[in-house]
Amino acid sequence: MIKYLTLWKKEGQEEPYVSLTRKKMLIDGQEVLIEWEVGHSIRTLAMHRNAYKRMSQIQAFLGSVPQLTYQLYVTLISAEVPLGRAVLMVFSLISVTYGATLCNMLAIQIKYDDYKIRLGPLEVLCITIWRTLEITSRLVILVLFSATLKLKAVPFLVLNFLIILFEPWVKFWRSGAQMPNNIEKNFSRVGTLVVLISVTILYAGINFSCWSAMQLKLADRDLVDKGQNWGHMGLHYSVRLVENVVMVLVFKFLGVKVLLNYCHSLIAVQLIIAYLISIGFMLLFFQYLHPLRSLFTHNVVDYLHCICCRRHHRERAENAEPSHEAEMRQSIV
Numbered sequence: 231m232i233k234y235l236t237l238w239k240k241e242g243q244e245e246p247y248v249s250l251t252r253k254k255m256l257i258d259g260q261e262v263l264i265e266w267e268v269g270h271s272i273r274t275l276a277m278h279r280n281a282y283k284r285m286s287q288i289q290a291f292l293g294s295v296p297q298l299t300y301q302l303y304v305t306l307i308s309a310e311v312p313l314g315r316a317v318l319m320v321f322s323l324i325s326v327t328y329g330a331t332l333c334n335m336l337a338i339q340i341k342y343d344d345y346k347i348r349l350g351p352l353e354v355l356c357i358t359i360w361r362t363l364e365i366t367s368r369l370v371i372l373v374l375f376s377a378t379l380k381l382k383a384v385p386f387l388v389l390n391f392l393i394i395l396f397e398p399w400v401k402f403w404r405s406g407a408q409m410p411n412n413i414e415k416n417f418s419r420v421g422t423l424v425v426l427i428s429v430t431i432l433y434a435g436i437n438f439s440c441w442s443a444m445q446l447k448l449a450d451r452d453l454v455d456k457g458q459n460w461g462h463m464g465l466h467y468s469v470r471l472v473e474n475v476v477m478v479l480v481f482k483f484l485g486v487k488v489l490l491n492y493c494h495s496l497i498a499v500q501l502i503i504a505y506l507i508s509i510g511f512m513l514l515f516f517q518y519l520h521p522l523r524s525l526f527t528h529n530v531v532d533y534l535h536c537i538c539c540r541r542h543h544r545e546r547a548e549n550a551e552p553s554h555e556a557e558m559r560q561s562i563v
Contacts, residue, residue, distance in 0.1 A: 233275045240271055249273070253346035256524060264346065283332050290329025291435040295369070298322035302373040323366065330361035330440050337443035341456045342522050353519045356511055363508035364440050367501050368474065374497075375477035378484050390473070395434040398446040407449030429453060441466050441512075458526060467509055474505055 252265040268276075301319045305311050334357050338347055349357075376383045409422065426448055436442040445455040445462050455462075478498040516523070 233271075233278050237271050237275055254344050255346045256522065283336060286325075287329045287332055287336075287436070288432060290326045290332075291432065291439065294322040294325035294329070295435065295439050298326060299369055299373060302369060303376060306373055306377050323362070326365050326439070327358060327362050330365060330436075331357050333436060333440075333443040334361075337454075338521065340444065340452065340454055341458075342525070345522060347521050349521060353515065353521065356515045356519050360508050360511035360515060361440060363504050363511070367504040367508065368439055368470070371474050371477050371481075371501055371505075374481040374501075378481045391434055391438055394437045395430055398430055398433065398448050402448040405449055409448075426453075437466070441470075467512075471505065471509075475502060478502060 249268055250265050251268050252263060255262050255264050298319055301315055301322070305315065305319075331354070335349065372387070376387070379386075409419070409426075430446065430448075433442055433446045441463065445457075445459050446453060447455040478501055482494045482498045520526075
């Protein structure tokens with residue numbers, strides 16, 4: 231706020247220190263190089279704004295997600311929702327949704343750093359619906375699963391988190407790469423290690439409740455894989471869908487009567503449908519609403535078509551083998 235007020239007071243004044251910024255922009259499918267002057271105060275404000283975005287993610291996934299999960303669990307056990315708790319849960323959900331939406335925006339900015347990106351209201355609305363449904367259904371399923379098994383659910387949840395936490399480090403170890411030492415000029419080797427550990431904890435916290443929109447790559451200076459990673463996204467949602475189905479089935483068959491004796495089957499079906507709808511909005515965004523979808527070498531439809539083609543070719547090969555064996559027998563006879 232101080233930076234905004236300082237900039238507002240300097241409005242109309244000419245700054246002595248100005249730098250040129252060049253970015254590409256897609257206009258009617260054509261790349262156009264644009265450049266504009268950026269003053270020192272604007273650049274400082276942008277730096278603070280970017281830091282605030284990352285701080286919002288830390289607040290959302292390491293603060294609001296545990297808070298929202300805990301409040302949902304207490305509500306489920308006590309079967310009552312006081313006004314204060316309801317307000318707290320609403321603000322926590324808004325915080326998490328905002329953090330998840332920022333994940334998408336930051337992922338686009340990092341992967342396409344040379345381009346000036348603008349997200350319209352329709353794109354932001356699609357991301358918000360996608361993230362709200364994904365996070366809400368996932369957290370409610372986790373709470374119902376934990377309320378059903380209680381302490382027996384802890385090993386499963388801890389193992390799930392540890393797998394996400396150590397996955398980037400296992401890939402880094404298997405690649406045989408050296409630890410990056412130029413993340414920041416002022417960082418020592420210990421400082422770099424602390425930063426990498428902090429980033430992986432945040433990465434695990436995000437992926438535990440929703441997709442992080444990017445893949446961590448510790449061997450790279452930017453710490454993220456700038457490829458499109460359709461396979462990583464498909465694997466994440468496939469594993470999460472199987473997990474959610476298993477946890478919902480555990481709740482359906484072993485859960486106690488909660489939520490004012492609502493039908494467990496209806497609750498289970500609604501949660502899975504909500505998660506599937508969130509996946510649908512995610513596919514809609516990447517197929518039709520992504521601001522730089524024209525730069526994709528392959529889109530969602532191509533990836534799904536590739537999978538279907540592999541399966542079709544495999545079935546044709548399996549069907550062709552018996553006929554070939556029959557021809558061989560006839561020739562021998």
